[in-house]
Amino acid sequence: MQFTFPLVSLLSLSLLASCSAGNDKKAMMETQQEKPADPAAKVEKSDAEWKKELTPEQYRILRKAGTEAPNGAVYEQFKKQGEGTYHCAGCGALLFSSKEKFDSHCGWPSFYDPAKAQNVTTKKDISMGMVRTEVNCAKCGGHLGHVFEGEGFDTPTDKRYCINGVGLVFVPAGGEKPEVKKDAKE
Numbered sequence: 001m002q003f004t005f006p007l008v009s010l011l012s013l014s015l016l017a018s019c020s021a022g023n024d025k026k027a028m029m030e031t032q033q034e035k036p037a038d039p040a041a042k043v044e045k046s047d048a049e050w051k052k053e054l055t056p057e058q059y060r061i062l063r064k065a066g067t068e069a070p071n072g073a074v075y076e077q078f079k080k081q082g083e084g085t086y087h088c089a090g091c092g093a094l095l096f097s098s099k100e101k102f103d104s105h106c107g108w109p110s111f112y113d114p115a116k117a118q119n120v121t122t123k124k125d126i127s128m129g130m131v132r133t134e135v136n137c138a139k140c141g142g143h144l145g146h147v148f149e150g151e152g153f154d155t156p157t158d159k160r161y162c163i164n165g166v167g168l169v170f171v172p173a174g175g176e177k178p179e180v181k182k183d184a185k186e
Contacts, residue, residue: 043091043140062142070107074165078109083173091140092178093119112155
């Protein structure tokens with residue numbers, strides 16, 4: 001009977017430690033969703049190779065972090081597109097789905113969540129005198145746009161992934177995925 005109190009204390013400490021480890025694991029999983037540890041099949045190319053494969057506008061946006069003009073032809077097409085998926089114009093990675101698409105009336109394609117979180121990364125962007133969160137393709141590093149939170153949109157996440165349309169390739173439901181461009185070094 002002398003060992004009952006220490007044994008109970010040890011059990012309590014063990015339970016507390018396992019709960020804490022569970023919380024750490026949850027926090028780690030949330031971080032991995034935002035920034036994957038190792039996206040499969042990274043695509044790396046020289047600047048000259050990107051210029052050769054992309055249109056000048058795609059190159060300016062995906063490789064030089066540009067922004068397309070709002071309410072352009074690509075945005076008008078986006079609004080008319082039905083069910084399907086959106087892939088990176090640089091490498092073909094699945095990025096978004098029409099299920100998460102919504103019209104935020106901002107002039108750029110908007111989604112409330114990435115369809116394949118391991119293909120989308122975010123990072124702090126302090127350019128242009130603002131603090132924003134930049135959205136990039138995890139496979140090729142292409143600049144896609146920015147994500148904004150807490151704007152009051154009636155979506156499950158209250159996030160707006162504001163994406164440059166020329167950086168996306170739409171594939172209608174049942175259509176063939178775009179050809180994934182291989183690493184030029186292979």
